[in-house]
Amino acid sequence: MGVRYTLVEQNTTDLPVVAASTYNRGFNIPGGAVDEIIIRFQCTLNAAGNIAADFSNMINSLRLILNGETVFDFQAGYTDNANDAPGIAGYLMNSMGRGRSVEVNSGTATRTAFLRVPVGRNLAAGISRMEYTLSYAALTGAGGAPTANSIEWWVRYNPAMQNTTTVGAATTFNYSATTQLVSVKVPQNVPGTLAGILIQNDRANDTDITDVRIVSQSDFSLDVAYWRALNGDLYNGIEFMDPATADGLEFAQSVAGVIFLPLFNLSLADDLRLQVTAASARTLSVTPVIVAPISGKPQPAQVQTLAVPTNVSTSILDDSKAEV
Numbered sequence: 001m002g003v004r005y006t007l008v009e010q011n012t013t014d015l016p017v018v019a020a021s022t023y024n025r026g027f028n029i030p031g032g033a034v035d036e037i038i039i040r041f042q043c044t045l046n047a048a049g050n051i052a053a054d055f056s057n058m059i060n061s062l063r064l065i066l067n068g069e070t071v072f073d074f075q076a077g078y079t080d081n082a083n084d085a086p087g088i089a090g091y092l093m094n095s096m097g098r099g100r101s102v103e104v105n106s107g108t109a110t111r112t113a114f115l116r117v118p119v120g121r122n123l124a125a126g127i128s129r130m131e132y133t134l135s136y137a138a139l140t141g142a143g144g145a146p147t148a149n150s151i152e153w154w155v156r157y158n159p160a161m162q163n164t165t166t167v168g169a170a171t172t173f174n175y176s177a178t179t180q181l182v183s184v185k186v187p188q189n190v191p192g193t194l195a196g197i198l199i200q201n202d203r204a205n206d207t208d209i210t211d212v213r214i215v216s217q218s219d220f221s222l223d224v225a226y227w228r229a230l231n232g233d234l235y236n237g238i239e240f241m242d243p244a245t246a247d248g249l250e251f252a253q254s255v256a257g258v259i260f261l262p263l264f265n266l267s268l269a270d271d272l273r274l275q276v277t278a279a280s281a282r283t284l285s286v287t288p289v290i291v292a293p294i295s296g297k298p299q300p301a302q303v304q305t306l307a308v309p310t311n312v313s314t315s316i317l318d319d320s321k322a323e324v
Helices: 088-095 224-230 312-319
Strands: 004-011 021-044 059-066 069-075 101-103 110-136 147-157 163-167 171-175 179-184 193-201 209-214 238-240 250-252 258-267 272-278 282-293
Touching (some): 059 088, 088 101, 088 110, 088 193, 088 238, 088 258, 163 312, 171 179, 171 272, 179 282, 193 209, 209 224, 209 258, 224 258, 258 312, 272 282
Parallel strands (some): 069 163
Antiparallel strands (some): 004 147, 021 110, 021 147, 059 069, 059 110, 101 110, 179 272, 193 258, 193 282, 209 272, 238 250
């Protein structure tokens, strides 16, 4: 069997409101080769200024748990509903493969956004369970909460998926205006290798952290611009939706205070050690992206003649300029 899309949950409540909000929900899903979880957000703003930014700027945290296993655990270093720039959640998603975070540029107060979360899990036949925690930043403006809300959760089944993907809990570190060693803890119960890490500052400031060295992969520190040249960001590699600009997505070279570092499937034999140089005293967080090989199990159905191999490691490598 090939790719199959299944709608597993839909409601009208789990969208942003005026105040910061958090939603917890669980639902059953059919077993099978779960390639990715697709979330579709839809709402109509009562005041267009309520979200004057790419929708992913609103996502403060997102945690997905499949059958008791945490497969995705994201916490934003900062959120801002008026950030005329890429959102951190969207940047992380698209660093794992272009098009994982996109939004319709409608030129109106109606907003439609998508997140495609890579999972890569073979779930046993029968009924499985997914739990999620989703939190949003607060809105601004006098228009009140959005209306015509709808959030949909879809599962894409794909027996040609090539690896599992786990976004683990972040390691936080209080840094100072010096060069310091940061030891990043990685989940001990998750097999695989490190495809990359997301480093976040706690504010939209690009001058706090100046240099980062992966101790096991470099003899020297590389400044943030150097890393953005290596991971593909400087090649206008970041796309986002600007509500103030009609017709399509905008391009950017950076997300302030945030950088994704490709690690080319670094071994998990030990903690990841970073050497971080900073010009001020703040708090950073490091979120690991872990991948492992997998074989999908087809389900009986109409036969698809073209396989769709998905591989987050390859997607990260494609965006990096290391293979040019």
